[in-house]
Amino acid sequence: xxxxxxxxxxxxxxxxxxxxxxxxxxxxxxxxxxxxxxxxxxxxxxxxxxxxxxxxxxxxxxxxxxxxxxxxxxxxxxxxxxxxxxxxxxxxxxxxxxxxxxxxxxxxxxxxxxxxxxxxxxxxxxxxxxxxxxxxxxxxxxxxxxxxxxxxxxxxxxxxxxxxxxxxxxxxxxxxxxxxxxxxxxxxxxxxxxxxxxxxxxxxxxxxxxxxxxxxxxxxxxxxxxxxxxxxxxxxxxxxxxxxxxxxxxxxxxxxxxxxxxxxxxxxxxxxxxxxxxxxxxxxxxxxxxxxxxxxxxxxxxxxxxxxxxxxxxxxxxxxxxxxxxxxxxxxxxxxxxxxxxxxxxxxxxxxxxxxxxxxxxxxxxxxxxxxxxxxxxxxxxxxxxxxxxxxxxxxxxxxxxxxxxxxxxxxxxxxxxxxxxxxxxxxxxxxxxxxxxxxxxxxxxxxxxxx
Amino acid sequence: xxxxxxxxxxxxxxxxxxxxxxxxxxxxxxxxxxxxxxxxxxxxxxxxxxxxxxxxxxxxxxxxxxxxxxxxxxxxxxxxxxxxxxxxxxxxxxxxxxxx
Numbered sequence: 001x002x003x004x005x006x007x008x009x010x011x012x013x014x015x016x017x018x019x020x021x022x023x024x025x026x027x028x029x030x031x032x033x034x035x036x037x038x039x040x041x042x043x044x045x046x047x048x049x050x051x052x053x054x055x056x057x058x059x060x061x062x063x064x065x066x067x068x069x070x071x072x073x074x075x076x077x078x079x080x081x082x083x084x085x086x087x088x089x090x091x092x093x094x095x096x097x098x099x100x101x102x103x104x105x106x107x108x109x110x111x112x113x114x115x116x117x118x119x120x121x122x123x124x125x126x127x128x129x130x131x132x133x134x135x136x137x138x139x140x141x142x143x144x145x146x147x148x149x150x151x152x153x154x155x156x157x158x159x160x161x162x163x164x165x166x167x168x169x170x171x172x173x174x175x176x177x178x179x180x181x182x183x184x185x186x187x188x189x190x191x192x193x194x195x196x197x198x199x200x201x202x203x204x205x206x207x208x209x210x211x212x213x214x215x216x217x218x219x220x221x222x223x224x225x226x227x228x229x230x231x232x233x234x235x236x237x238x239x240x241x242x243x244x245x246x247x248x249x250x251x252x253x254x255x256x257x258x259x260x261x262x263x264x265x266x267x268x269x270x271x272x273x274x275x276x277x278x279x280x281x282x283x284x285x286x287x288x289x290x291x292x293x294x295x296x297x298x299x300x301x302x303x304x305x306x307x308x309x310x311x312x313x314x315x316x317x318x319x320x321x322x323x324x325x326x327x328x329x330x331x332x333x334x335x336x337x338x339x340x341x342x343x344x345x346x347x348x349x350x351x352x353x354x355x356x357x358x359x360x361x362x363x364x365x366x367x368x369x370x371x372x373x374x375x376x377x378x379x380x381x382x383x384x385x386x387x388x389x390x391x392x393x394x395x396x397x398x399x400x401x402x403x404x405x406x407x408x409x410x411x412x413x414x415x416x417x418x419x420x421x422x423x424x425x426x427x428x429x430x431x432x433x434x435x436x437x438x439x440x441x442x443x444x445x446x447x448x449x450x451x452x
Numbered sequence: 453x454x455x456x457x458x459x460x461x462x463x464x465x466x467x468x469x470x471x472x473x474x475x476x477x478x479x480x481x482x483x484x485x486x487x488x489x490x491x492x493x494x495x496x497x498x499x500x501x502x503x504x505x506x507x508x509x510x511x512x513x514x515x516x517x518x519x520x521x522x523x524x525x526x527x528x529x530x531x532x533x534x535x536x537x538x539x540x541x542x543x544x545x546x547x548x549x550x551x552x
Contacts, residue, residue: 038470041530041537135471135524244516247476251468251522253511300532346532357541361501361526363548378532426531427470 001222002185004198005031007067008215009205011060011077012052015215019231020063023218024071029188030163031068032180034203035092036079038295038427039249046148046297046425048087058095065099065107065169074163076170076180078154083295084174085149086115092171100450107168110446112158114173116150121294121433129434130294136430143428147296150429155259155292157438159183165446173442174295176258177203185221192285196263198226200256201245201280208245211235225281227273237278239270259438261287289434292441296429301345302382303421304389306375308396309411318401319371323349326395333391338384345379345388378424389418456492457547459484465543468522470529473539475546477519485517491551492519500545501526521546 005028008015012035023031036044040051050057068075081088089111100107122141124130132139144150151174160183162170172180178199185195198219201208205215214232228237246253246265256263268283310316327347334340334347352372355362375396377388396417398407435441457463461480468474477492479485489512498505501523509522526542527533536542 038529039467039538042470043530133471137471137528240516244478244518247474247513247516247518247520249466249468249474251472251474251509253513253520348532350535357535358545359535361542361545363545376532424532427528430469430471 001220002188002190003028003218003220004181004184004202005071005218006181006202006205006216007031007033007064008060009034009203009207010037011035011064012057013215014213015060015205016232017063018233019214019216020067022231023216024067026218028071028073028218030073030184031064031071031075033064033077034079034177034180035077036082036084036174040082042297042425042427045083045085045151045295046299046423048083048085048149050081050088050091052082054095057092058099061092061095062099062103065096065103065105068168069105074168074170076159076163076172076183078159078172078175078177078180080171080173083149084114084151084172086113086173089113089171089173096169096171097449103450105450106448107450108166108446109169109171109449110162110165110167110444112154112162112170112172113443113445114151114154114175116152116294116441118145118147118150118296121150124433130431133293133430133432137428139428139431143298144296146298147428148298148425150294150296152292152294152433152441153259154442155179155438156183156186157259158442160187161439162444163187165444167446178256178258181219189223190221191224193263193283194225194281195221196256196258196285197265197268197280197283198228200263201228201242204245204248206230206232206235207248208242209235209237210241225279225283227277227279229277236276239272239278242278242280243268243270259292260290261285290438291432291434294429294431294433295427297425298428299423300426301378301380301424302385303424304377304385304418305421306389306392306396306418307413308373308375309370309413310373311370311411312408315401315408315410316367316369316371319351319354319373322399322401323351323373325401326392326399329395329399330388330392334388337391338387340379340384345377345384347388347392348376350374350376382420382422386418386420393417453550453552455547456488456549456551459487459551460547463543463547465539465541467525467529467539471525472522473525473542474520474522475543477546479517479519481517485514485519488519488551492549496549497521497546500549
């Protein structure tokens with residue numbers, strides 16, 4: 001039996017410290033926590049930075065380092081720093097070194113790097129070792145070389161290699177959500193279908209229970225399946241909450257693609273052991289070719305944004321026509337003064353309160369009493385985006401719907417009116433890379449840090 | 453004719469990675485599941501998202517009283533055209549859909 005303690009769905013989210021203490025007291029074999037996701041968009045990977053505050057990350061990691069020392073087991077984090085790029089693996093490593101000194105711990109730390117050299121990935125693409133997944137964007141070697149960061153998603157093999165270094169703490173770059181939880185149970189001979197399925201159920205912490213905010217759960221893996229037990233005082237796992245978690249953020253609720261195979265839960269059986277614990281058996285692991293998924297982000301232009309508020313009833317009623325006139329005036333100025341062609345840049349004026357969320361898919365509704373006009377200029381350089389933002393400003397401030405009316409003035413919440421958003425990043429890989437051996441695209445570095 | 457939200461317990465949409473969107477309709481009970489499962493036409497859902505019907509994946513899961521759809525994201529997450537980074541608001545389109 002292998003007992004995995006999962007403190008929270010992601011380091012940086014709040015979790016219940018009393019539940020963590022209960023988990024430590026019940027003798028886990030490993031503590032595993034996720035650190036990231038693509039869910040907040042491409043900028044984190046593009047920039048190689050964390051979404052969560054350093055102060056929050058440090059406070060939560062501090063408690064996990066203390067829990068690890070008390071439990072006397074390995075602590076592993078997957079997809080460190082939101083995106084798992086090498087730069088955020090090093091960022092969390094620095095935090096770990098600081099904490100080891102502050103806590104008087106002497107620890108062995110292994111970093112598992114997932115970052116890829118774009119030039120090497122471009123060569124792999126040219127050599128036919130990379131193939132697209134459903135809904136993958138079209139790519140070429142130039143697109144790949146333009147990525148500011150590319151990561152490969154490590155599976156259990158790479159996490160097992162990191163654990164085998166004898167590390168007290170493993171800081172992994174991009175991993176699949178399940179890899180850090182499934183690695184030890186699989187290494188210790190637990191049921192493969194059960195190990196992968198339990199890892200999927202556990203990857204969001206207590207999300208698969210009646211009290212998601214409690215964060216902490218433990219999963220016991222064995223030869224035939226797994227048992228989920230929430231550790232929050234009032235949290236319960238039920239066959240419904242556990243089986244329904246396979247729906248979450250999954251395009252297919254029965255099949256999960258992982259490096260080296262597919263998890264199939266079509267035949268899984270969920271049974272309540274009591275009011276809080278659920279037993280699961282019957283999931284199947286189907287081995288396949290060894291591929292790892294790639295994620296890459298590149299710069300797709302630079303943006304400047306501005307916000308204007310329309311409160312005048314006539315302008316609220318005519319908001320669409322007003323924004324079309326403003327955009328047309330600004331376009332003429334951009335062409336005349338900046339020499340940019342129509343396809344070199346974009347101006348978008350989104351009507352907040354009308355259809356800013358759904359755009360062309362909006363199905364309609366009553367007119368609001370005010371409308372926010374979010375102006376977005378996107379251009380090849382930051383300076384050009386800023387210039388377009390400033391060209392828009394006089395029209396956003398004073399443009400009148402008709403020629404013969406006193407000059408109107410509209411509400412601006414900020415000065416300066418324009419905000420440079422910097423680079424706009426976009427995900428440009430939804431592809432898999434075929435590997436001869438799992439460690440071919442990954443590397444390990446082990447250090448002794450702190451002092452005892 | 454009633455809006456789906458009046459029958460279903462909860463409708464949730466979320467990213468399934470940057471390129472896919474998934475929408476879970478938690479019907480809440482067997483009667484609601486039967487009504488939604490039979491009354492909700494996939495072609496109408498595809499039209500709502502400006503998709504060809506064959507781009508839409510559908511799962512009717514009786515054990516959970518859930519109808520689930522997965523589709524290529526209307527705009528790839530985080531691109532200039534994307535308006536909803538987490539894919540959270542698209543559920544509303546289904547909630548407001550009227551079914552027989």
